[in-house]
Amino acid sequence: DAGITQSPRYKITETGRQVTLMCHQTWSHSYMFWYRQDLGHGLRLIYYSAAADITDKGEVPDGYVVSRSKTENFPLTLESATRSQTSVYFCASSETGNYNEQFFGPGTRLTVL
């Protein structure tokens, strides 16, 4: 089915471990985004990508790495997880730019022990 998917949906890991969250979209949208959602903060932008091989930092990029070798995939890596990175992570995509409608995935709930 067309849409935007995230995997895993739930992840528990330990401090210091590397974790990769996957995001895949089937619309061929140019723009993709990673957000984290924490109580009282709404969603905050971690990284975004305007096209394959083009990425840029958002509001809270520290501790995260992204890549985009293919238009449809936008993985987010926590190189050395910390407890403060416990959060719900949402991937989103947009056809025409970061000022127009974004379509969101179902989210990944990450717990760092």
Next chain:
Amino acid sequence: AQSVTQLDSHVSVSEGTPVLLRCNYSSSYSPSLFWYVQHPNKGLQLLLKYTSAATLVKGINGFEAEFKKSETSFHLTKPSAHMSDAAEYFCVVSSYGQNFVFGPGTRLSVLP
């Protein structure tokens, strides 16, 4: 710089009564404004958007919002609440070349 204020962290209404969720924004540019809804343990779904066309915007499920530039507001309304409207609602501001900025959210409870 852009910012969004959602004036109520929690709103509680009775089923069948009107809903008002308030949003004020700040933007240095001509803004695009959005309302998203998030049901428990789900992703975000677009309710409606304003992108410099008509100031009264109609969305899905009977929701609408009015863009008032003089008041820098974009309040969300619905004439009659339904139990299925219980969710978290986010107001979002953006503009050309600028990223989305989310408000902190308003949790809507609908009482039977």
